[in-house]
Amino acid sequence: MEAGQAMDTKVVLITGGNAGIGKETAVGLAQQGARVLITSRDAERGAGALAEIRDRSGSAAVEVVALDLADLASVRRCAAEVLQRTDRLDVLVDNAGLVMSRRTQTADGFETTFGVNHLGHFLLTNLLLDRLRASAPSRVVVVSSDAHKQARHGLDFDDLQSERSYRPFVVYGKTKLANIYFARELARRLEGTGVTANSLHPGFVASRFARDGDTGSLLQLAMLLARPFAISQVAGARTSIWLASSSDVDGVSGLYFYKCASAHTSKAGADDEAAKRLWAVSEELVGL
Ligand SMILES: NC(=O)c1ccc[n+]([C@@H]2O[C@H](COP(=O)([O-])OP(=O)(O)OC[C@H]3O[C@@H](n4cnc5c(N)ncnc54)[C@H](OP(=O)(O)O)[C@@H]3O)[C@@H](O)[C@H]2O)c1
16 A cells, blocks of 8 residues: 655554554555554563564564553553653654453453543543644544444443443443544534544454453354455555555544545434533543
């Protein structure tokens, strides 16, 4: 895929860039000349990915920052570290994500799938927003999923932490709907600033998603059986790379993409009142 804009002056931050789609996104953008910061929650996995991304991209301008999205103190440390390391931020790719087979809680007492996929990214992005604004034109790219379509009735604002009922892929679908709401509302708030925000579905990708010990054996078996139908991680990163770098989407904001083209969300995904409500609740939850 051809870069639509010169990426060699750009600084990109990719959450969960140590594995899967995020790692391929890092390779692709480093190949285009961007300075790429990936995050990793595990130092060893981060170091391994760093060596691989540098090797495969032929670029030395790749760095790792520690980030555990299941701990808001870690999110704040990561944001501070990024602000200290770079005086510009052109692209933020909110990519990291997981699905937990059982209900667990983050360090701050949030249900983990919601806490990691939505709240951690909500706080991180907000803490980096001034730097993105100062670097405009700049972009926020949120990796959602067509799994958001499972949340047909939208979010249950009376039970955002899934205390009443916890079904892994139902909860996961809701967090991916939250990703779409977040990108839409962020785009609305950033109108006229030169910072765009879009979300995307990467496709069904053969990554380690739902296989890394976060999920129970039944879920892992289901993912294994479905694996022959999955696309490669390289293919899964294409829309993220395109949204981060192509001039095709200069100034385009508030949309949802699949296969490098705009796509429809579910009806619930277009509910701007829910998006506003989620923003307000999230601000309170993360203490912004
Ligand atoms: N794979 C698919 O078919 C598919 C389809 C639609 C959407 N997506 C979305 O694509 C994104 C990337 O998924 P993937 O398929 O590349 O999965 P993956 O291979 O499991 O990679 C997920 C990344 O997120 C990181 N992560 C998980 N929990 C974290 C936490 N608490 N704090 C910080 N980072 C954390 C992982 O770090 P560790 O290496 O430490 O675990 C890893 O780097 C996710 O948002 C997912 O929802 C995937």
